[in-house]
Amino acid sequence: MAKTLGDITGELTEKVLEPAKAEADLLRKNARMEADRIVAAAQMDAQKIQEQTKREIENLKKQMDIDLETASRNFLIMVEERLEKAVVDPIIEAEIKPILDDRQFLEKMILDILAGYIQHIGKEHHIEILLPTAKKAELETWFTEKFRHKMSHPLEVRFTDKISFGFKIGVAGQGSHVNFSEGLVQVFSEFCSPRFRRYFFPRKET
Secondary structure, rough: OOHHHHHHHHHHHHHHHHHHHOOOOOOHHHHHHHHHHHHHHHHHHHHHHHHHHHHHHHHHHHHHHHHHHHHHHHHHHHHHHHHHHHHHHHHHHHHHHOOOOOHHHHHHHHHHHHHHHHHOOOOOOOOEEEEHHHHHHHHHHHHHHHHHHOOOOOOEEEEEOOOOOEEEEEEEEOOOOOOEEEHHHHHHHHHHHHHHHHHHHHOOOO
């Protein structure tokens, strides 16, 4: 029996077009699902990146705050130290130097310290006293007259340009001396510095 055009059209629709349409629908459905999956994954990745970036920015800000606070604190400490050096040391030196330049005070100080020094180190060591060259004219005769008959302990007196005021005392030959010159300025500066900072740079209680 001969097939009609309708029969052929029906067969084509049933065997070719409908399966092709179903396949196309399935492909579109799968493609849409894959696209949705890719979009969701991309959104999740973007959210993770955004959260990570936010954390990194927060950490960077915290670190910058810490660095800024540290730099500010170090700067203030540097300013305090320089101001302290410019104020405390010159004032201490200006007050101590005239006292140690006073002949009567210096003579008494040398006698008292010399007596204690001899008692401390014993008589078997030679004592060395270093004095400013500028004081040689007025002190050399005093040492000669003072210790010519009274000083039983070996004593060496030297005048040097390395000292501008006061004196240094030590055991001869050892190269180390107790510093009653610039050393007194340092001692008094260290004593006064905490008080200077307390009154001029009071710390806020936290």
